[in-house]
Amino acid sequence: MTHLPQTAETTTAPLPGAAPLSAGVRHYENFPVASLLCPPALRPAVMAIYHFARTADDIADEGNADATQRLVDLGAYRQALQASLTRGQPLTARWNGVFAPLREAIQQHNLPANLLHDLICAFEQDVRHTAAGHHYADTTELLDYCRLSANPVGRLLLHLYGVNDAPSLARSDQICSALQLINFWQDISVDLPRQRHYLPTDLLQRHGLPREAFDAGASPDAATQVRMAQAVAALCAQARALMQQGAPLARRIPGRAGWELRLVIQGGLLILDKIAALQHRSWQQRPRVGAADVPRLVWRALCMR
Incomplete structure (x- = not known):
């Protein structure tokens, strides 16, 4: 599914405070994100983006949910993203560990909302294509x-x-x-x-x-x-x-x-x-x-x- 720029093989566990669909899932990555080479000032934002994408990937790809439930969950995840993009809007407790740092990154760096929404579109497409045998x-x-x-x-x-x-x-x-x-x-x-x-x-x-x-x-x-x-x-x-x-x-x-x-x-x-x-x-x-x-x-x- 989605793959972020990384630098050497590791198995990456969800970050502390996260609440992905498949808690405890560990992911093989070719190139780990936010390595020591990443500028320290940008590392929290990079990790927030990674955690956002990785959790959406878990919703689309891990566990035993059927395609219908995965799409429902991704729809809720998109609503949670929209809340994080809206000042004053409360964040959902379900994914607070994802969207609290993401909101901070969005506000600090003015991250383009359309790019974050595009990533969710990719996961939704994967779910639909897999279910249909596309x-x-x-x-x-x-x-x-x-x-x-x-x-x-x-x-x-x-x-x-x-x-x-x-x-x-x-x-x-x-x-x-x-x-x-x-x-x-x-x-x-x-x-x-x-x-x-x-x-x-x-x-x-x-x-x-x-x-x-x-x-x-x-x-x-x-x-x-x-x-x-x-x-x-x-x-x-x-x-x-x-x-x-x-x-x-x-x-x-x-x-x-x-x-x-x-x-x-x-x-x-x-x-x-x-x-x-x-x-x-x-x-x-x-x-x-x-x-x-x-x-x-x-x-x-x-x-x-």
């Missing part, structure tokens, strides 16, 4: 989803950093969309059993692949597996190109924030390298970035031009 037709449709699920995060962070020129926003969108796509191709073995169908239909058709070939328990023959790997390789190449288009933004962001962005970019590219090392068979095994990869990430970040 298959994305092509990359254009996937990128339209990224516009809601990933790009708002980058734009919110740029807003905190005081960067709002059009070229920087466009590069931020490229980086965030690339991160979302990379996560899709990293998570094929996780998403398909949960009825999340992100492999674009047009690409599967070009490679002569039935979607069922990627299902757990499927036994595609050797020739089909070659075509499957070629399809994943094509998707990864597209994500890599998108990331490289956005990468110059790291030189535009000053100080510690710029260095964190370098690590975010290199973390995404490293996942693509790990998928390639699996011969692009990420439907069989989920690649991860771990603590042992940190020196390589730092070196690559230092070498970025």
Whole structure:
């Protein structure tokens, strides 16, 4: 689902004071948010945004609720967001641990409300698509989803950093969309059993692949597996190109924030390298970035031009 810029693998527990739907759920993240590189003055706002998105993700994705209940809860969550955007409006007790710090961040930094609402739209879309067994037709449709699920995060962070020129926003969108796509191709073995169908239909058709070939328990023959790997390789190449288009933004962001962005970019590219090392068979095994990869990430970040 939604993925915020981060810097090395951790398992992230909900923050103190939170009241997500699935209390105690722990989340694998490729790149943890609000690392030591994040400017200290901005860290509370970054964590408030992360906690807002992560809790909405829990509502949409965790527990045993059906799609109808998830959408009801997301509707209530949107109302709670609107209350946090309105001065004098009392906050709901249900998610006070989320919206009290978010309201403070909104008031202190004048966060754009539309970007926060877009993130909820992405979660609602995921719930509806999962319930309907929706298959994305092509990359254009996937990128339209990224516009809601990933790009708002980058734009919110740029807003905190005081960067709002059009070229920087466009590069931020490229980086965030690339991160979302990379996560899709990293998570094929996780998403398909949960009825999340992100492999674009047009690409599967070009490679002569039935979607069922990627299902757990499927036994595609050797020739089909070659075509499957070629399809994943094509998707990864597209994500890599998108990331490289956005990468110059790291030189535009000053100080510690710029260095964190370098690590975010290199973390995404490293996942693509790990998928390639699996011969692009990420439907069989989920690649991860771990603590042992940190020196390589730092070196690559230092070498970025």
